[in-house]
Amino acid sequence: MISADKWRPADGLTLEPNALRAAEETQRCLALTAGPGAGKSEMLAQRADFLLRTETSRYPKRIVAISFKVDASRNLKERVQRRCGHDLAARFDSYTFHAFAKRIIDRFRPVLTGEDALDVDYTMGERRVARRQIEFSDLVPLATQILRVSAVARNAVRQTYSDVFLDEFQDCTSQQYKLVKPAFQGTAIRLTAVGDTKQKIMGWAGALDGIFQTFATDFNAEALNMYRNFRSKPQLLRMQNEIIRRMDPASVMPAGQLAGEEGQILYWRFPDSQTEADRLADAIHHWIDDEAIPASELQCWSPANPTSMLRN
Structure with a gap:
């Protein structure tokens, strides 16, 4: 463990001012926007390194990253392992929204009753079969229902994590945001939402307009923007x-x-x-x-x- 004031970005990387500020935040939730090539995933990896190496995320608490795509989820997990090492990265979970929702369902399945009740050996398929099978699209709504009606489920999730990373947050849908709110709103858990508002590609699937402003209001999050483009000469x-x-002016890059x-x-x-x-x-x-x-x-x-x- 090192003290927070002694921490420096892993592998000698230099972060722009707002990225460094986000990586080292210890109190507030963050709504961080950035353009393509700005190093959003790297900032999250460095933030994980800071939280774990300084024990700002205190053992046995964990960090969870929730992404929209399997590739993005896997990439972030691998990046954190490179920055933190395998021992610390063992406390870092990285899931898609649907994978995160399924973990909730599998653990708290008995909470679901009536038409939503599921047998212990339920499966996923192309159509819904009472108690036996659900569709992929059912995962997030059912997990949300569990969190809304079960204080035990909510507390279990909240006691597991100190920090939550929401990657590609510009594509967050209404259903997905309804999962985030009962899971984490009104707690001391630090949420870091990261995305590019100019690259919203999931509007056809219900991605919410103004989601960063909504998140900042609902979670009292500080809004920051990363400017540097690592793809530029x-x-x-x-x-x-x-x-x-x-x-x-505070975000100007050193000469x-x-x-x-x-x-x-x-x-x-x-x-x-x-x-x-x-x-x-x-x-x-x-x-x-x-x-x-x-x-x-x-x-x-x-x-x-x-x-x-x-x-x-």
């Missing part, structure tokens, strides 16, 4: 840093992190949106097909008009 980072300087001449910024002005779209399409086509630049290395930033094209 130095010239782009310096330009982004000047924008950050106006938006959030030492921005050294180098890699990257290219092209600034164009267009008379109308159609001309802009045509020119951008031609440029992107040329860079990908003629210069063989991977699409992942192209970034576009358009403050309405004029437009800037950013090339890594």
